Amino acid sequence: MDFGLPKEQGVLKTLPPFGEEVREGRVALTPQGVRELVARGHRVYVERGAGERAGFPDPLYEEAGARLVSREEAFGRGEVVLKVGRPTLEEVVLLRPGATVMGFLHLAVAESGLVEAMAEKGITAIGYELVGTEGRRPVLRAMSEIAGRLAPQIAGRLLEAPWGPGVLLSGLPGIPPADVVVLGAGTLGRAAARAFLGAGASVYVLDRELSALEEAAREARGAVTALTTQSRLERYAAFADVLVGAVAVPGERAPVLLSRYLMARMRPGAVLLDFAIDQGGIAETSRPGIYQEMGITHFCLPNVPALVPRTASHALTATLLPFLLRVEEDPLGVPELRQGAYLLLGQKGGHLE
Known part of the structure; x- marks a missing residue:
């Protein structure tokens, strides 16, 4: 099977302390991943420069057995095109039917x-955020x-003067340390709670599911946990120095929890880290x-792991590679990949119905 690996496009305008812009630098497969696919008999076409921002120059991909090609070829040759972000309308034009x-x-x-x-x-569209089995989405979990x-x-940077309080x-x-309120006790919320505790902050975790809070309490010892209610949202948001939005529903728009009134x-000067912005945001x-x-x-900032493109790649x-290594003639033959399908040969799957 032919795999296409294009260079990610896109610039997000930002404010200090992150400079004028943050570019997407992740790549879906490192040279080591390409080597594994080539060893299985697959052909891998990599757009020139695709891995440069993540620290993987073109010679490493050539040594791994990839063929360096133009952007048009990476999209046009690939039976499976491995991107990081969503394709643009211009990129869809380049895809082979x-x-x-x-x-x-x-x-x-x-x-x-x-x-x-x-x-x-007639495109088949598979979202990494949905790949896996029910209750276990390893690609999304890693990010x-x-x-x-x-x-x-x-x-910490956004709380600093002169742009912060x-x-x-x-x-x-x-x-007293800063008060950090985390909305959502999933993978991201728990990781944030542990990290903020490690930084010395006071941490509060809210979620609608008691089982999620129990897991958060085990992982982030020292954090205060509470079931989400409207009155608690209003009370906790009012004293937060940092509010972390870590609420998401796979395949759907994120719920809007923070009204303008709230x-x-x-x-x-408080800071809202809305990590659900990829799905519309929580505010x-x-x-x-x-x-x-x-x-x-x-x-x-959509796709926050782009700030550390080498680690994220x-x-x-x-x-992702364990699933790709099981692909023979059709990616949908791998159940975990089929689970992530928004479109099946152009037909809408369950996630878009």
Whole structure:
């Protein structure tokens, strides 16, 4: 089977302390992953420069047995095209009819016309966020773990002066630490809770499921856990220095938990890390980027693991490759990949119905 590996496109405008822009630098397969596919008899076409931002130059892919090609060839030759993000309308044009495209697709919040364009070409679209079995999504879990571990680094910078209120996460003897409220006790929420505790912050975790809170209590000892209610949302958000949005429903738009009314009651200079922005975000004020609105610093950067592209690329390969190595004639012959299908040869699957 022919695999296409294009270079990721896209620039997200940001504010200090992250500079003027953050570029997507992850790649779906490292050279080691390519070597494994080639050893199984597959052909792998890699767009020139695809791995450079993650620290994988073209010669490493050539040594692994890949064929370096143009962008058009990477999309056009691949029976299976392995991306990181969602394809653009321009990229869909480059895909061969009937091809399979894989990536973090989040098609429930895709731009107008994208799903229809893929359907017209008979594309099979598989979202990494859905790949796996019910209750176990290893690719999404790996990226969520990275994002959660990055959360204190991001929040700590955004709390610093001059762009923030000048708050130290850990506090000092006699000076209380920052209060961090985590909405959602899934993989990302638990990872963020552990990381913030390690940074010395006071941590509160809210979720609607008691079983999720029990797991959070085991993993993040020292965090306060509470069932989510509207009154608790209002009370906890009001004192939070950092509010982490880690609520997501696989294949669907994220629930909007933070209204403008609620956010108007938050501390001036507080930080919202909305890690659900890939699925629309959890706040009425959330949109892609890093900005200030209503006195709140919003960090709504899609695909946060792109901040550490080398680590994230290794994690993508480690979790995705076991499924790819089982592909023979049809990716949908692998049940875990079929589970992630939004489109099946252009027909909408259960995640879009």
